[in-house]
Amino acid sequence: MKILGYTDKISIRPGDTIDFKVSAAAAPYSVEFVRLHGVSVDGGDQTVREEKVDNSAAGIFMGRAQELRPGSYAIISPEPPPAISTFGFDVWVQPTLLDRDCQTVLAVKTDRAETSWSLVIARGQLELRLGSKENANTLSADLKNCVGRWVHVAGGRNEHGLVVEYNVDGLWPAQRYGEKKFLELAAAPEWARVQRILIGANLDERSFPIDRFNGRIENPSFLTAPAQEDGEPIASWHFSVGIDTLAISDVSGNGFHGRLVNRPVRGVRGRQWMGTKVRYQENPSEWSAIHFHEDDLNDAGWETDFKATFPETTPSGIYAAKITQGDQVEHLPFFVRPTEGSTNRILFLAPTNTYLAYANEHLGYGERGEAHEKRMRDKIQLNEIDTFIHTHPELGLSIYDRHADGSGVTHSSWKRPVVNFRPNYITWLNAARRHFAADFYIIGWLETFGVGFDVATDADLHQSGMELLSRYDVVVSGSHPEYPTSVEMDALRAYAAQGGSLMYLGGNGWYWVTSYDRGDCMTLECRRGYSGERNWTSHPAELLHASTGEIGGLYSHRGQSSRLLFGVASAGVGWGTASGYSRTEDSYSPELSFIFEGLGDEMIGAFGYVLGGAAGDELDSADFSAGTPSNARVILSSRHNDTYYPFLESVTQVEPNVSGPFNPNVRSDVVFIDTGLGGGILSVGSICWAGSLAFNNYDNNVAKLTSNVLRHFLREG
Numbered sequence: 249m250k251i252l253g254y255t256d257k258i259s260i261r262p263g264d265t266i267d268f269k270v271s272a273a274a275a276p277y278s279v280e281f282v283r284l285h286g287v288s289v290d291g292g293d294q295t296v297r298e299e300k301v302d303n304s305a306a307g308i309f310m311g312r313a314q315e316l317r318p319g320s321y322a323i324i325s326p327e328p329p330p331a332i333s334t335f336g337f338d339v340w341v342q343p344t345l346l347d348r349d350c351q352t353v354l355a356v357k358t359d360r361a362e363t364s365w366s367l368v369i370a371r372g373q374l375e376l377r378l379g380s381k382e383n384a385n386t387l388s389a390d391l392k393n394c395v396g397r398w399v400h401v402a403g404g405r406n407e408h409g410l411v412v413e414y415n416v417d418g419l420w421p422a423q424r425y426g427e428k429k430f431l432e433l434a435a436a437p438e439w440a441r442v443q444r445i446l447i448g449a450n451l452d453e454r455s456f457p458i459d460r461f462n463g464r465i466e467n468p469s470f471l472t473a474p475a476q477e478d479g480e481p482i483a484s485w486h487f488s489v490g491i492d493t494l495a496i497s498d499v500s501g502n503g504f505h506g507r508l509v510n511r512p513v514r515g516v517r518g519r520q521w522m523g524t525k526v527r528y529q530e531n532p533s534e535w536s537a538i539h540f541h542e543d544d545l546n547d548a549g550w551e552t553d554f555k556a557t558f559p560e561t562t563p564s565g566i567y568a569a570k571i572t573q574g575d576q577v578e579h580l581p582f583f584v585r586p587t588e589g590s591t592n593r594i595l596f597l598a599p600t601n602t603y604l605a606y607a608n609e610h611l612g613y614g615e616r617g618e619a620h621e622k623r624m625r626d627k628i629q630l631n632e633i634d635t636f637i638h639t640h641p642e643l644g645l646s647i648y649d650r651h652a653d654g655s656g657v658t659h660s661s662w663k664r665p666v667v668n669f670r671p672n673y674i675t676w677l678n679a680a681r682r683h684f685a686a687d688f689y690i691i692g693w694l695e696t697f698g699v700g701f702d703v704a705t706d707a708d709l710h711q712s713g714m715e716l717l718s719r720y721d722v723v724v725s726g727s728h729p730e731y732p733t734s735v736e737m738d739a740l741r742a743y744a745a746q747g748g749s750l751m752y753l754g755g756n757g758w759y760w761v762t763s764y765d766r767g768d769c770m771t772l773e774c775r776r777g778y779s780g781e782r783n784w785t786s787h788p789a790e791l792l793h794a795s796t797g798e799i800g801g802l803y804s805h806r807g808q809s810s811r812l813l814f815g816v817a818s819a820g821v822g823w824g825t826a827s828g829y830s831r832t833e834d835s836y837s838p839e840l841s842f843i844f845e846g847l848g849d850e851m852i853g854a855f856g857y858v859l860g861g862a863a864g865d866e867l868d869s870a871d872f873s874a875g876t877p878s879n880a881r882v883i884l885s886s887r888h889n890d891t892y893y894p895f896l897e898s899v900t901q902v903e904p905n906v907s908g909p910f911n912p913n914v915r916s917d918v919v920f921i922d923t924g925l926g927g928g929i930l931s932v933g934s935i936c937w938a939g940s941l942a943f944n945n946y947d948n949n950v951a952k953l954t955s956n957v958l959r960h961f962l963r964e965g
Contacts (some may be wrong), residue, residue: 249271249272249273249311250347250576250636251271251272251311251315251576251578252270252272252551252663252665252667253268253269253270253272253553253569253571253575253578253580253665254268254269254548254578254580254662254663254664254775254909255268255269255434255569255582255662256269256552256663257582257732257770258582258583258705258769258770259315259556259582259583259600259704259705259707260582260583260584260585260661261555261561261583261584261585261588262406262558262559262561262562262564262584262585263534263558263560263562264557264558265555265556265557266555266556266557266558266582267552267554268552268553268555268556268569268580269305269314269548269550269551269552269553270311270553270554270571271311271312271313271314271315272311272313272355272571272573273311273313273573273666274310274311274312274314274504275307275308275310275311275315275573275574276310276573276737277308277309277310277311277442277571277573278306278307278308278309278571278572278573278945279306279307279309279515279554279569279570280300280306280569280570280572280776281300281301281303281305281306281556281567281568281570282298282299282300282301282564282567282570282579282610282699283298283301283563283565283566283567283809284296284297284298284565284567284568284570284579284581284671284688284691285297285298285688285691285693285695286530286688286691286692286695286696286942287681287688287689287942288692288941289692289943289944289945289946290945292682294672294857294942296671296672296688297962300566300568302916303372303556303557303558304556304558305554305555305556306831307554307611308809309553309554311438312481312553312907313571314548314550314551315354315456316545316548316644316664317456317543317545317548317549317642318510318542318543318544318545318641318642319448319449319457319458319510319540319541319542319543320448320449320450320460320509320510320511320512320541320544321352321425321447321448321449321457321460321471321508321509321510321512321540322446322447322486322496322506322507322509322512322538323445323446323451323459323483323506323507323509323723324445324446324447324483324485324496324498324506325443325444325445325446325506326442326445326483326502326503326504326506329359329439329441329442329443329514330442330482330502331345331440331441331442332358332363332440332441332442332472332482332805333438333439333440334404334405334406334407334437334440334471334472334474334479335365335470335471335472335479336403336404336405336406336471336473336474336475336476336477336479337401337402337403337469337470337471337475337532338400338401338402338403338404338468338469338470338471338475338522339353339354339356339368339401339465340398340399340400340401340465340466340467340518340519341353341398341399341401341461341463341464341465341466341539342396342397342398342463342464342465342466342519343391343394343395343396343461343462343463344395344396344462344463344464344653344654344905345395345398345462345463345653346371346372346391346394346395346543347371347411347651348369348370348371348462348768349370349371349617349921350368350369350370350459351368351369351370351458351459351460351461351462351463351542351727352366352367352368352446352449352459352461352938353367353368353369353448353449353461353465353468354366354367354443354445354446354447354468355367355446355449355450355830356442356444356445356446356447356756357439357442357443357444357445357446357469358441358442358443358618359443360378360440360734361365361380361820362378362379362380362438363379363437363440363858364378364379364380364440364448365377365378365379365405365437366459367401367403367412368459369391369461370569372390372391372392373388373389373390373808373859374388374399374401374412374414375387375388376403376404376412376822377766378405378410378433382737383596384694385410385431385433386431387403387410387411387412387429387430387431388429389412389414389635390417390427390730391414391416394416397416397417398415398416398417398466398519398626399414399415399416400415400426400851401413401414401416402414402474402475402476403474403475404471404475404479405433405437405474406473406474406477407436407437408432408484408664409431409432410430410431410433410902411428411429411430411431411474411476412428412429413426413427413428413429413476414426417519419451421589421841421895426541427487429773430699433488433730433748438493440612442482443579445483445504445506447462447464447465447468447485447496447506448460448512448538449461450860454937457509457510457746460541460542460544460751461540462540462541462542462550462651462652462653463539463540463653464518464537464538464539464540465487465537465538465540466487466518466519466536466537466538467485467486467487467488467518467536468483468484468485468502469481469483469484469485470483470484470504470699476731477488479500479535479869481500482502483498483500483502483504484498484499484500485498485499485506486499486536486566487514487518487534487536487537487538488518488528488532488533488534488535488536488595489532489798491514491528491532491535491794491797492513492514492765492766492794492796492797493723493766494507494508494663495507495508495889496538496767498506498564500551505642507539509546510544510545510546510547511544511546511659511771511882512538512539512541512544512564513534513538513539513541513655513658513659513794513795514537514538514539514886515528515535515790515793515794516532516537516538516539517535517537517787517789517790518533518534518535518537519857520536521534521535521716521789522532522533522534523789525789525790526616526789526791526792526810527792528715528792530688531791535789538540538875540650540810541651541653541655541945542594542651542652543641543642543644543645543652544644544659544666545642545643545644545645545650546644546659546661546662546663546771547661547664548665550836552679556569557559558584560587561587562584562614563584563585563587563700563768564584564585564586564590564592564703565583565584565703566581566582566583566584566598566671566691566703567582567583568580568581568582568671569582577670579670581669581670581671581684581845583598583600583703583704583705583708583894584703584797584939585702585703585704585708586702586704586719590702590719591700592699592700592701592702592720592722593700593701593720593721593722593733593962594694594699594700594701594702594962595702595704595716595717595719595720595722595723595724596691596694596701596702596704596723596724596726596956597701597704597706597709597723597724597725597726597729598704598705598706598726598799599687599706599725599727599728599729599730599731599732599754599757600684600705600706600707600733600852601629601706601707601730601731601732601733601762601852602658602683602728602729603669603683603684604666604724604731604772605646605648605660605730605731605760605762605772606646606648606668606671606683607644607660607661607662607666608637608643608644608645608646608666608667608668609645609648609650609668609888610637610638610645610646610648611648611649611677612628612630612634612676612677612781613638614628616783617681620677620823620902623821623823623824623891623892623893624677624678624682624701624823624891625678625679625824625825625859625860625891626678626822628676629676629679630676631674631676632669633667633670633673633700634668634676636667636693637667637668637926641920642659643665644661644664644668645660647659647660647772647776647785648783648791649797650900652782653785655784656772656783656784656785656786657763657784658770658774658775659773660770660774661770661771662770662772663770664770670684670685671684671685671688672685672792672880673685677822678858678859678865680739680858680859680939681856681857681858681939682728682865682935683726683728684845686726686727686728686858686938686939687726687727687938688933689727689857689938689941690724690727690753690938690939690941691871691941692725692940693941693946693951693954693955694724696946696951697955698777699721701724702720704716705707706729706731706732706733706954707764707770709735709736709740710733710735710736710769711767711769712745712834713735713738713739713742714739714742714743715743716739717739717743717744718743718748719742720748720750721745721749721927721961721962722748722749722750722751722958722962723748723749723750724742724749724958725750725751725752725754725757726753726754727753727755727935727936727937727938728754728755728757728758729752729754729758729763729781730756730757730758730759730760730772731759731760731905732762733761733762733764734759734761734798734803736761737758737803737808737813740813741813744923744925744927744929745923745925747923747926747930748923748927749811749926749929749961750814750927750928750929750930751926751929751930751954751957751958751961752814752816752930752931752932753896753930753932753935753937753941753954754867754934754935754937754938755818755865755868755916755932755933755934755935755937756818756821756865756866756868756935757779757810757814757868758803758813758814759802759803759804759810759818760774760776760800760801760803761774761775761798761799761801761802761803761806762774762800763781763796763798764795765795766795769955771823773794773795773796773800774800775790775791775800775801776792776800776801777791777795777800777801777802778791778801779801779896779897780801780802780804780805780895780896780897780930781818781821781895781896781897782896785803786800802897804817804897805897806824808887809874810868811870811871811874811876812875812877812905813929814868814929814931815870815876815880815917815918815919815921815929815931816869816870816917816919816931816933817861817871817874817875817914818867818868818871818895818897818898819867819868819869819871819895819898819913819914819915819933820867820869820888820892820893820894820895820898820915821865821866821893821894821895821911822864822865822867822888822889822892822893822908822914823859823864823865824859824863824864824888824889824892825859825860825861825864825889825890825891826856826858826859826860826861826862826863826864826886826890826934826936827853827854827861827862827863827864827886827887827916828837828852828853828855828861828862828863828864828886829851829852829853829862829884829885829886829916829918829935830851830852830884830885830887831849831852831883831884832883832884832885834881834882834883835881835883835884836853839880840883840920842956842960843883843920843953843957843960844953844956845952846952846956847953851917851951852884852950852953853937853948853949853950855939855940855943856936856939856940856943857939857940857942857943858883858935858936858938858940859939861936861937862932862934862936862939862940862950863886863888863915863933863934863937864888864915864920864935864936865934865935865936866934866935867888867892867914867916867933867934868916868931869885869915869916869933870882870917870918870932870933876919877921878923879922879923880919880921881920881921881922882918882919882921883915883918883919883920884903884916884917884918885916885917885918886915886916886917887908887909887912887915888908888909888914888915888917888932889908889909890907891907891908891911892907892908892914893906893907893914894906894911894913894914896903898913900945903953906928916931916932916933916934917931917933917947918930918932919929919931919933920957928957928961930954930957930962931958938949941954
């Protein structure tokens with residue numbers, strides 16, 4: 249049994265306590281705590297160095313299995329519990345899968361098994377089930393072909409039996425069809441008290457979701473009698489209310505409000521969407537639907553196995569609980585924020601939103617993997633972690649994946665095991681380090697540079713803003729800061745405007761709009777939009793984030809391209825052999841000589857641990873006609889082979905010969921900006937830069953150039 253686990257926080261302040269939740273075989277396992285340092289490359293071995301940290305929480309623990317229970321739904325526990333004999337319902341549903349044995353639309357549990365009931369879709373059959381599972385009275389109707397179409401279902405139990413009626417909407421009135429069914433029951437209805445109401449799933453005896461629904465549900469009502477007989481509402485939930493919350497509101501006046509579990513998607517079109525508006529704030533009733541999925545997993549809900557408190561003197565950095573059971577070793581990483589009294593002048597901003605966006609991704613499989621492979625230097629080789637993710641869908645998905653019903657994943661959460669968030673994980677995409685694992689190259693370079701630095705996460709910056717940044721002279725990014733929130737972007741702009749220095753040491757950064765839900769920085773939302781380099785496409789009327797109401801998609805499509813601040817933006821992508829950089833004519837300007845101190849005319853970065861060069865993977869370039877500041881200096885530029893192609897948003901039509909050898913726009917530019925405010929900006933425009941920083945034990949021209957700029961930014965005065 250593989251060790252799995254997660255923490256209740258992704259970053260902590262010194263003095264805080266962090267909880268660890270673990271699932272492991274029923275045998276002892278040991279726990280120690282380590283601080284993670286840079287990648288050690290002595291002798292060619294590339295392993296993140298570990299420093300043991302004393303903590304009283306270290307010790308031996310007994311393993312136990314904790315289960316994952318995916319599937320989103322709504323739950324209502326009515327107080328006081330209403331009494332019913334007859335009942336009714338009225339609901340609109342839009343199924344997106346019909347090939348499941350059972351999918352629950354509505355379920356009501358009473359204090360009498362024989363009076364509990366559910367409305368389900370079972371292999372294309374609409375069924376109203378009354379009574380216990382073993383002895384249920386079932387009324388069925390054939391839904392026929394209704395995938396993706398809105399179905400109005402009404403019915404219930406009267407004094408004579410069960411009734412259900414449905415009508416399927418079509419594009420034209422002639423396309424509508426439906427059916428009405430009745431099942432006579434001899435027994436008179438008995439009174440019972442309602443204990444629980446469920447929407448989108450049912451629960452087993454362990455309260456785990458079962459019979460999970462795939463599709464959209466709009467404004468269900470629970471009635472005293474079948475809707476056809478004008479039953480009075482016991483509860484009516486309008487999903488257009490509280491789109492930015494996990495609460496569902498009962499508008500009947502009875503106060504039977506509920507909550508959403510595992511975060512289904514809100515802010516999606518309902519049956520009333522007229523096609524004339526694209527912002528749900530304009531008329532929320534047109535977005536009065538919730539999209540439920542069988543594979544949503546926002547919170548695993550595991551119990552805590554051990555917890556650790558770290559002293560207020562704990563240095564800021566990247567740490568992990570190291571768990572060992574037999575020959576298995578697992579790390580559960582977390583970050584420690586700076587102490588209030590820290591005198592370090594450098595802040596490393598860990599792009600944790602990028603780590604979360606790729607959490608448990610499945611991109612190496614299927615058509616998407618085949619498409620990637622055509623732009624890769626090596627054939628896809630899936631490792632043990634990749635295979636485990638693919639064979640355990642209960643781990644939940646990344647926002648690069650699609651749900652089982654084909655819809656795009658909009659949320660990713662830390663509140664579950666993320667098995668590819670590991671310090672030495674090798675990704676299938678480039679057969680090397682990427683994201684979290686690659687950022688230890690930058691950590692190693694900072695440690696080699698010899699000046700103290702602190703570490704903070706995307707969530708830390710989102711919550712603290714300029715209060716955090718203003719304490720530092722230089723902010724250093726990770727290798728792929730792709731998913732900042734707009735609050736972070738505002739803080740970075742303000743920091744630069746007040747004389748702070750930024751070192752953007754990656755590529756494809758500051759790209760996607762992301763948001764958190766009301767301070768829940770453990771869950772990320774991203775809407776892909778309908779242009780740009782993406783894995784799925786948002787409907788134009790579903791681009792707004794449910795959590796904040798802001799427009800999703802690319803920052804560049806909001807007029808906030810990264811070029812405006814960093815001088816570069818995403819321009820090219822490929823995973824063939826990476827390139828080095830040639831110096832530009834401007835790089836020889838006397839006022840830029842400090843950047844190349846100790847360097848000659850040689851190509852910069854014609855080597856590296858990731859794809860063999862400093863310019864590769866995803867690339868950013870300058871474009872003075874598209875926002876690059878006029879005072880930006882392009883000091884290095886690269887050219888690429890035919891495995892590199894332009895980003896979609898950088899082209900306006902499909903043409904032949906657009907790959908690297910034929911397209912000068914497929915390149916990476918290294919840009920230096922003197923802001924004139926006492927600070928500056930260095931942007932390297934490539935994900936692979938970090939892998940070249942570490943080459944030859946951090947003794948190379950990429951590391952020297954980067955260190956020269958950092959030294960310049962740290963100069964007194």
